[in-house]
Amino acid sequence: MTFQLEEQSQILATAIRSSKKFLILLHDNPDPDCIASGLILAKIAQMMWVDATVAYGGHLGRSENIKLVQTMKSHICNLKKLNFDDYDCIAMVDSQPGTGNNSLPENRSAEIVIDHHPHFGEKGTILNDIREDAGCTTVMAYNYLKALGFELDKNLATAIIYAIITETQDLGRETTEEDLNAYLEIFPYANLPLLSKIRHPKRPHTYFKDLKNALNNLYSEGTFVFSHVGEVNVTDIVPEICDLILEMEGIEWALCSGHTNDRIAISIRTNHEDAKLGHILKKIVGKKGKAGGHGMMAGGFIYLDEFSDEEYDQIVNELSMDFLKEAIQGKKNITETTIKSDI
Numbered sequence: 001m002t003f004q005l006e007e008q009s010q011i012l013a014t015a016i017r018s019s020k021k022f023l024i025l026l027h028d029n030p031d032p033d034c035i036a037s038g039l040i041l042a043k044i045a046q047m048m049w050v051d052a053t054v055a056y057g058g059h060l061g062r063s064e065n066i067k068l069v070q071t072m073k074s075h076i077c078n079l080k081k082l083n084f085d086d087y088d089c090i091a092m093v094d095s096q097p098g099t100g101n102n103s104l105p106e107n108r109s110a111e112i113v114i115d116h117h118p119h120f121g122e123k124g125t126i127l128n129d130i131r132e133d134a135g136c137t138t139v140m141a142y143n144y145l146k147a148l149g150f151e152l153d154k155n156l157a158t159a160i161i162y163a164i165i166t167e168t169q170d171l172g173r174e175t176t177e178e179d180l181n182a183y184l185e186i187f188p189y190a191n192l193p194l195l196s197k198i199r200h201p202k203r204p205h206t207y208f209k210d211l212k213n214a215l216n217n218l219y220s221e222g223t224f225v226f227s228h229v230g231e232v233n234v235t236d237i238v239p240e241i242c243d244l245i246l247e248m249e250g251i252e253w254a255l256c257s258g259h260t261n262d263r264i265a266i267s268i269r270t271n272h273e274d275a276k277l278g279h280i281l282k283k284i285v286g287k288k289g290k291a292g293g294h295g296m297m298a299g300g301f302i303y304l305d306e307f308s309d310e311e312y313d314q315i316v317n318e319l320s321m322d323f324l325k326e327a328i329q330g331k332k333n334i335t336e337t338t339i340k341s342d343i
């Protein structure tokens with residue numbers, strides 16, 4: 001079924017307009033794509049004089065994301081302060097109910113779901129827009145704003161540009177035509193000094209401690225690189241390190257892990273398109289935790305009852321071996337498909 005933007009945007013507008021108290025729920029530890037998507041829906045609500053709250057579970061980790069939220073003056077809050085029963089309409093962006101990376105209560109459904117991850121959660125009861133091939137969630141949300149005839153302000157344009165460049169690694173990784181078009185259209189409206197401030201924030205000393213541990217614990221095996229950072233202050237550093245170590249010469253696959261008291265965060269990355277890393281990580285993590293992602297990037301958590309160094313070492317060793325095995329098999333499949341399509 002082809003996606004009908006006009007029709008869907010009217011459904012979205014009606015849902016928001018008829019809401020008395022509208023909640024836009026981000027995923028836990030939200031990234032820029034999720035934050036900017038939430039801000040766009042908040043803008044649509046604001047244009048309709050609807051009272052909207054943007055909230056996240058977990059915490060804001062990366063200094064860039066903290067700076068982004070602070071400079072948007074958008075009052076994005078932690079959902080600890082909220083009561084879900086107060087809201088008659090909930091929109092979830094960049095995530096789906098029941099997938100484990102958000103804090104929507106199990107007995108509550110979301111009226112609106114806009115997401116670009118593979119469909120494996122619960123549907124939105126009024127608007128369900130889950131398109132894996134659509135590009136960034138931010139771009140999906142932006143196209144709704146545009147279809148409804150609302151304009152961007154400079155701050156929001158800046159947030160969207162930041163979301164697109166981080167999600168696509170500067171328009172390289174898994175970038176769709178929709179992403180590129182939105183970027184070119186919005187870029188002239190962005191506040192570039194502000195964008196620079198978001199991209200280059202001051203960072204806490206603990207960030208450099210984590211970075212040092214990540215580099216100390218780095219090892220490679222053929223085209224694979226691993227870094228088991230150990231204890232981290234914020235789990236967001238794990239995907240960041242994973243992106244960084246994939247940049248090593250000769251490396252095509254990367255895995256990074258780090259732990260807090262109650263969980264191990266894992267990220268995996270590859271340069272191979274169609275590597276189905278989301279699928280691979282879900283398989284590796286299995287019932288021990290939650291995982292999800294896209295073709296070239298994926299992330300997840302393993303939950304711990306009680307932390308012990310031995311258990312951490314054992315779990316991350318197993319993870320690394322499983323990743324090696326799955327990725328080698330995946331690589332074989334990719335090569336075979338490529339050869340077939342070349343013929």
Ligand SMILES: [Mn+2]
Nearest residue numbers: 033034094137
């Ligand atoms: Mn996203």
